[in-house]
Amino acid sequence: MSAPHLTPVETQMPDLEGLLMAQKKACAADPMPDRATRIRRLDKLHNAILDNRARIVAACNKDFSNRAGAETELAEIMPVLDGIAYYRKRLRKLMKPQRRHAPLTVMPARVEVRYQPVGVVGIVVPWNFPFFLGLSPLVGALAAGNRVMIKTSEFAPASGALMKEIMAGIYAENEVTVVTGGVEVATEFTKLPFDHLVFTGSTQVGKIVMKAASDNLTPVTLELGGKSPAIIHDNFPLDEAASRIGFGKGFNAGQICVSPDYVLCPRDKVNAFATEFSDAMKKAYPSLRENPDYTAIITERQKTRLEGYLEDAAEKGAEIITINPKGESFDGTRKMPLTVVLGADDSMLLMQEEIFGPILPVVPYDTMEDAIAYVNERPRPLALYYFDWDKGRADDVLARTHSGGACVNDTVTHVGVDDIPFGGIGPSGMGHYHGEEGFRTFSKAKGVVRKGKFNATALVAPPWGNFMYKQLMMLQKFRFRRRKIK
Numbered sequence: 001m002s003a004p005h006l007t008p009v010e011t012q013m014p015d016l017e018g019l020l021m022a023q024k025k026a027c028a029a030d031p032m033p034d035r036a037t038r039i040r041r042l043d044k045l046h047n048a049i050l051d052n053r054a055r056i057v058a059a060c061n062k063d064f065s066n067r068a069g070a071e072t073e074l075a076e077i078m079p080v081l082d083g084i085a086y087y088r089k090r091l092r093k094l095m096k097p098q099r100r101h102a103p104l105t106v107m108p109a110r111v112e113v114r115y116q117p118v119g120v121v122g123i124v125v126p127w128n129f130p131f132f133l134g135l136s137p138l139v140g141a142l143a144a145g146n147r148v149m150i151k152t153s154e155f156a157p158a159s160g161a162l163m164k165e166i167m168a169g170i171y172a173e174n175e176v177t178v179v180t181g182g183v184e185v186a187t188e189f190t191k192l193p194f195d196h197l198v199f200t201g202s203t204q205v206g207k208i209v210m211k212a213a214s215d216n217l218t219p220v221t222l223e224l225g226g227k228s229p230a231i232i233h234d235n236f237p238l239d240e241a242a243s244r245i246g247f248g249k250g251f252n253a254g255q256i257c258v259s260p261d262y263v264l265c266p267r268d269k270v271n272a273f274a275t276e277f278s279d280a281m282k283k284a285y286p287s288l289r290e291n292p293d294y295t296a297i298i299t300e301r302q303k304t305r306l307e308g309y310l311e312d313a314a315e316k317g318a319e320i321i322t323i324n325p326k327g328e329s330f331d332g333t334r335k336m337p338l339t340v341v342l343g344a345d346d347s348m349l350l351m352q353e354e355i356f357g358p359i360l361p362v363v364p365y366d367t368m369e370d371a372i373a374y375v376n377e378r379p380r381p382l383a384l385y386y387f388d389w390d391k392g393r394a395d396d397v398l399a400r401t402h403s404g405g406a407c408v409n410d411t412v413t414h415v416g417v418d419d420i421p422f423g424g425i426g427p428s429g430m431g432h433y434h435g436e437e438g439f440r441t442f443s444k445a446k447g448v449v450r451k452g453k454f455n456a457t458a459l460v461a462p463p464w465g466n467f468m469y470k471q472l473m474m475l476q477k478f479r480f481r482r483r484k485i486k
Ligand code: NAD
Pocket: 124, 125, 126, 127, 128, 129, 133, 151, 152, 153, 154, 181, 182, 183, 186, 187, 190, 200, 201, 202, 203, 205, 206, 208, 209, 222, 223, 224, 225, 226, 256, 257, 258, 354, 356, 382, 424, 428, 429
């Protein structure tokens, strides 16, 4: 593994408790920031991203040794700006208390839900989208009126350092602060008594983080990984499926939590799909080694892990189809060609673990029932992709499978849609952010009953058996007399 270059400052443990206490104190002084304050905070981020656009692209490029500039624009910059615009536009409505129904026993009263900032939100970021996965939850947390501490990934040190510099330039330390460092810092960070903790990373570390948070009863949003399937219906054109799946697999060289992990393909079309996929990828990436459009693997250790999956699969009898249009060598680089694997089975590592790289096993199925059963017998994935022009059949698959999110006839793009929640289920995560759900995640929904001068409760108070209490009971009996549920 190429060790991240830590500066002396980064090797020191930051004063995490001090930072948290300062933020908590600031929250106490301004527990319910008004809309203008929240918008001001979002605007600062918007402007800083525009000012640092080229530096963000350069930092990602440095961390990956080669990261396609367009991928950084599309996946790190644009969705954050969109997220800011989304909340700017809807903040008034989202912040507004919601009027709710008052039951007979409470009337007359005004009943409402108020959305209050939870306080300080901790955000732990992985390396694969080192800006988006820190800034996107940050936007939701700031919109909801919170203060935020971010821990960046040690495997994307240039991005982490830039994020720290940008945030320090626009926010006070008690508003938003960024800490960098390795597992030791991450471990201490996740033990802090945050008011909410968002962790994005592997399922394995997610379990450790949830245990640490449980000591403080800190609520967690866990954005984890898993094996996201792509199911191709027999009637769907294979060239279309290949290019749409290829977009999600080639982007960031498959290092995306929602990258299509494997394909379920009608048995008699597996070879044809492999050919279509290879053709589509050769068109998208006519060369690889020096092609800036094709992103490299983040570390040597990750590349070795992926190569190990291929060796293991080959040893156990799988067919490995390497898509290397120019027959280039990748020695001395962290690039790795896209590879299709046929004949993969559950004995192979690449069918047991999340792939998280440019490898695509194609698994044959005989009937759609078999394909659905295959998905349902395995841990619930973060995403599911279904390819079929028939809306009724697609709805049926969506209803009969569980996944964090889904696309019909597409891959990965649901993550960039602000107005829908993003999050996993079971081993792929819990909780949501983005959109209204994100605002609610970072808010305490406080139920409030407000009574006026007339206090009806006093009329039914003890001593029990009083006139009003008896009237109330009669009324209840009358209301529900025909309503026994059979
Ligand atoms: P990781 O779990 O190794 O690390 C993620 C973060 O956790 C890093 O900041 C790291 O410093 C920290 N960390 C590591 N060990 C820790 C510990 N013991 N206690 C507390 N924190 C610790 O994940 P990664 O390799 O950076 O990212 C890849 C994984 O993330 C994949 O599984 C991928 O699917 C998942 N992911 C999920 C999403 C999503 O939105 N659901 C997005 C991107 C990546």
